[in-house]
Amino acid sequence: MNDRVIIFDTTLRDGEQAPGASMSLDEKLRIARQLARLNVDVIEAGFPISSPAQFEAVQRIAAEVEGPIICALARAREEDIRTAAEALKPGKRTRIHTFIATSDIHIDAKFGDVRYGRTLAEKRQTILRLTDEAVRLARTFTDDVEFSAEDAGRTDIGYLAEVVQVAIEAGATTINLPDTTGYCVPDEYAAMFRAVIERVQPPPYVVFSAHCHDDLGLAVANSLAAVQAGVRQIECTINGIGERAGNAALEEVVMALKVRGQRFGHLAVHIVTPYLMETSRMVALATGFPVPPNKAIVGRNAFSHEAGIHQHGVLRRRDTYEIMRAEEVGQQPEQIRLGRHSGRHGLFSRLARLGIEVPEERKEEIYQRFLALADLKKEVYDEDLRRLVEAKPTADPENPYQLMEMHVATGTHRAPEAEVQIFNRTTNTLRIERATGDGPVNAIYKAIDRAVGAAHELVSYELRSVTEGADAVGEVSVVIDYNGSRFKGTARHTDVLRASADAYLEAINQLEQFRADRESVSFVRAGIMQSFGGAAA
Ligand SMILES: CC(=O)SCCNC(=O)CCNC(=O)[C@H](O)C(C)(C)COP(=O)(O)OP(=O)(O)OC[C@H]1O[C@@H](n2cnc3c(N)ncnc32)[C@H](O)[C@@H]1OP(=O)(O)O
Ligand SMILES: CC(C)C(=O)C(=O)O
Numbered sequence: 001m002n003d004r005v006i007i008f009d010t011t012l013r014d015g016e017q018a019p020g021a022s023m024s025l026d027e028k029l030r031i032a033r034q035l036a037r038l039n040v041d042v043i044e045a046g047f048p049i050s051s052p053a054q055f056e057a058v059q060r061i062a063a064e065v066e067g068p069i070i071c072a073l074a075r076a077r078e079e080d081i082r083t084a085a086e087a088l089k090p091g092k093r094t095r096i097h098t099f100i101a102t103s104d105i106h107i108d109a110k111f112g113d114v115r116y117g118r119t120l121a122e123k124r125q126t127i128l129r130l131t132d133e134a135v136r137l138a139r140t141f142t143d144d145v146e147f148s149a150e151d152a153g154r155t156d157i158g159y160l161a162e163v164v165q166v167a168i169e170a171g172a173t174t175i176n177l178p179d180t181t182g183y184c185v186p187d188e189y190a191a192m193f194r195a196v197i198e199r200v201q202p203p204p205y206v207v208f209s210a211h212c213h214d215d216l217g218l219a220v221a222n223s224l225a226a227v228q229a230g231v232r233q234i235e236c237t238i239n240g241i242g243e244r245a246g247n248a249a250l251e252e253v254v255m256a257l258k259v260r261g262q263r264f265g266h267l268a269v270h271i272v273t274p275y276l277m278e279t280s281r282m283v284a285l286a287t288g289f290p291v292p293p294n295k296a297i298v299g300r301n302a303f304s305h306e307a308g309i310h311q312h313g314v315l316r317r318r319d320t321y322e323i324m325r326a327e328e329v330g331q332q333p334e335q336i337r338l339g340r341h342s343g344r345h346g347l348f349s350r351l352a353r354l355g356i357e358v359p360e361e362r363k364e365e366i367y368q369r370f371l372a373l374a375d376l377k378k379e380v381y382d383e384d385l386r387r388l389v390e391a392k393p394t395a396d397p398e399n400p401y402q403l404m405e406m407h408v409a410t411g412t413h414r415a416p417e418a419e420v421q422i423f424n425r426t427t428n429t430l431r432i433e434r435a436t437g438d439g440p441v442n443a444i445y446k447a448i449d450r451a452v453g454a455a456h457e458l459v460s461y462e463l464r465s466v467t468e469g470a471d472a473v474g475e476v477s478v479v480i481d482y483n484g485s486r487f488k489g490t491a492r493h494t495d496v497l498r499a500s501a502d503a504y505l506e507a508i509n510q511l512e513q514f515r516a517d518r519e520s521v522s523f524v525r526a527g528i529m530q531s532f533g534g535a536a537a
Contacts, residue, residue, distance in 0.1 A: 004268035005257055006207065006233040007250065009035050010044040011283060012057070013073055014211075014247050015237035020288065027286040028057045029064065031238075034282055036067040038275045040250075042095060044235075047073040048087035049080040055087050062091030069144065071095040076127075076134035085141035096138040097176075099148035100127055102163050103155040124159060128166050135170035146174035148211065153179035153189060160192070161199035168200065174207045174233060179222055182215025182245060186225035193229040209233035212248045214240060219248035224256055227264055238283040239291055239298065251276045251297040251329065259324050277330030297329050304335040306379075308343025311336050315349050338385070340374040347385075354382055356389055364428060369404065369421065372430035399509040400426045400516075401452055408440045408497050418443035420501070422451035441500045448501065452508055456482040463496060476503040480511065487511045 012028050015021060023031070028045070035043050045061040046054040062070045070091045074080035076098055088094040101110055107123050117123040131147065138145040147167035152160055164175050177196065179189055193208055202208075210226035210233070212219040223234045240249030254271045257264055280298035284291050293301040303326035305311050313320030318334070326333045336346050344367055351358055351366075358366055369388055374380050380388075387405070402423045410416035415436040423430050433450040437443030445458065459479040474496035478489045489506030493499035 002204075002232065003265075004232070004270070005227060005264075006041040006209075007254065007269060007271055008042040008044065008071070008209065008233050008235040009040040009068075009237065009250060010211075010235050010247065011035070011237040011241065011250075012061075013044040013046050014235075014243060015241040015283070015287075016046075017243045018241050018246065018287070018289070021241055023286045025053065025057055025060065029060055031279075031282060031286060032061045032065045034275070034279050035238075036065050037272065038279050039270050039272045040068050041270065042069045042071050042233075044071045044073060044097065046087075049074065049077075049083040055083065058084075058087040059090060062088050062094060066092070069093045069095050071097050071146070074098045074134070074138070076100040076130040078133075078137060081134060081137050081141075085138070088142070093144070094142050095144040095146055095174075096142055097146040097148065098134040098138050099150050099176075100130055100134070101150035101180075102127060102160055103151035103153075105154060106151045128163060131163055131166050132170045135167050135172045139171035143173070145172050146176055146209070147172035148176040148178055148209075150178060151180040152177035153184040153192065154181065157192065157195050158199075161196050164196055164200050164202075168202055168206055173205060174209050175202070176209035176211050176233070176235065178211035178235075179213060179219075180211075182213035182219060184212075184222055185216075185218060186221045189222040190225040190229035193226055193231055197230055207232050209235060210248075211235035213243060214245040214247065217245070219246070220252045220256065223248040223253050224264070227257070227267065232267075239280050239289065239295070241283065241287060241289055249296070251280060255297050255324060255329065273328050274330045298331075301337075302326075302329075303331050303333070304337045305346075306337045306339045307341045308346055311342060311346030311349075315345055338370070338374065338380040339378065340371065342370075342374065342380075350382070351385060351389065354385065356386070358389065365423065365430075368428060369423065369430040372421070372432050376432050398513075399505075400424060400512045401505055401509055403501055403505055404430065406444065406498065406501055408444060410440050410443075416440040416443045418447045420444065420447045420451055422448065422505075424452075440497055444497060444501050445504055448504055448508070454508065456480045456487075456508070456511060458504075459486065461500070463500070474499050476500045478503040478507050480504075480507045482511050482514075485511075485514065487514065 012031060016023055032043055045058040048055040048058045058072045070088060072084035072088050074084040074096055081096060081098060084096050101107060104120060111123050116126045135145055135147050149155060149160055149163050167175060208231045210223045210231045212222040234253050236248040236250040236253050238250050240246040254269050257267060257269045277298055280291055291298055293299050296302060303322060305314050305321060310321045314322060336350055338346060338350060347367060347370055366389060373384060373388060404423050405421040407419045416439055417436045419434045421430055421432045431451040433447045435443050435446035435450060437446050459481045462477045464475055475492045476499040480487050487507045487510040489503040491499045491502030491506060
């Protein structure tokens with residue numbers, strides 16, 4: 001027993017206590033079956049006294065779910081314990097878990113009634129008696145009785161040891177010392193167990209248990225520290241759901257014990273970890289509590305890499321940035337996710353996996369266009385990549401600007417909107433721009449102007465049909481003006497918006513060509529002037 005850690009799952013009890021997490025009977029049964037597949041040692045199925053629905057859930061789980069021990073919670077009260085025992089009756093392996101609070105704060109707040117005593121000392125004595133009675137009564141129904149000293153983490157250590165002693169003498173086989181309020185820090189929580197074990201000198205069959213809440217985000221760290229102090233049961237929940245900030249997350253505790261086994265004396269944990277992911281999803285669905293993407297082990301990003309340097313590393317050796325295998329917890333392996341932080345290694349390895357061969361001479365252009373797209377989108381998907389590669393430059397290679405992609409949206413109740421991707425051969429960059437306009441052509445032209453940083457004016461635009469029928473080819477002629485010089489572009493297409501864009505860009509390319517020629521002439525002139533000792537202006 002000492003060489004393994006018992007995983008006590010309380011998703012259906014403490015987990016369900018999270019505000020808004022209530023689950024239906026069917027959902028609880030489904031989750032309990034999944035927990036059995038996951039091979040948890042104990043399922044805390046509910047608190048039967050609390051309602052007929054809770055009673056029925058515990059009863060059905062005890063009757064129908066085989067494998068794990070089925071446990072029910074009960075206050076240190078006769079009616080709770082009898083009700084728990086009744087609910088557990090159909091089960092083969094069952095546990096009654098009875099508890100009472102032991103910290104001064106809890107005693108003061110919850111047992112203020114004089115029937116518990118007038119002074120703290122008297123109340124403490126009453127709690128010792130209630131502990132004894134509750135455990136003894138529970139033992140009349142099962143040999144497997146767990147006792148919890150609620151708020152143990154804030155309980156006077158001498159008194160805590162006394163309560164534990166009484167519980168063990170009354171027949172408790174598991175002693176749970178919860179950090180009910182998530183107040184403890186790891187070395188403190190571990191020290192509490194060491195001190196109690198030292199004072200009580202428990203018989204070897206008694207298992208000490210940790211139950212931690214996450215109010216300071218320390219539930220898992222505290223649970224693991226407790227293991228280092230001799231604890232051999234951890235109470236936890238799937239996705240860490242539970243009261244307030246939740247409980248220790250089962251998946252985190254289990255994987256920490258496995259991945260860092262040497263830190264814990266290689267204690268065995270019998271969880272079938274490849275089921276962790278689907279169990280997490282099932283609980284998220286049933287409770288309506290989504291799993292944050294950065295959640296350890298079961299978060300969508302837990303094994304994903306977007307940063308170029310990380311992608312480069314993991315593509316060569318996964319352990320560069322992964323301390324466990326994604327498959328071990330039921331996640332997809334090698335999750336290279338492409339976005340604005342990705343580099344060439346990540347991009348081209350994904351393209352290769354998609355079976356897309358990229359000729360050497362296109363690589364830089366594709367990478368630049370990928371970056372421009374990634375700046376606009378949170379994530380670049382395979383479909384985006386296919387389109388990106390397929391949209392080859394088709395225009396005259398002499399032209400500085402090429403239209404790579406264009407999207408136009410218009411409707412009766414929305415302003416026409418256009419998005420264009422313009423590749424600049426001179427600077428080897430891609431610009432993606434959007435604009436709205438009075439009409440779709442106006443929106444396209446505004447977007448193109450933004451992409452090329454235009455300083456020209458549109459002088460005329462003409463559209464005529466050069467063939468007949470619904471699929472007629474339209475011809476667009478455009479004239480633009482730049483400082484008194486005029487440039488014309490003409491294009492034909494069945495799609496008149498496309499023809500409009502092509503014609504406009506042709507005119508702009510002519511203007512660019514004109515400017516480039518002028519600059520080289522003035523550059524030559526300046527050179528001649530300089531060589532004759534004249535002014536270069
Ligand atoms: C740390 C934990 O997670 S503990 C578990 C917490 N979970 C829950 O409370 C969920 C289920 N609870 C319930 O359905 C209800 O609270 C019930 C059915 C248990 C009790 O309901 P009520 O009888 O209406 O009492 P209420 O909840 O208002 O107050 C709690 C009572 O239990 C008593 N009590 C609290 N803990 C214990 C305990 N461990 N042992 C004995 N009595 C206790 C309180 O002193 C109080 O008693 P009083 O009614 O005589 O004053
Ligand atoms: C009943 C006990 C174990 C509990 O849930 C707590 O103290 O948080």
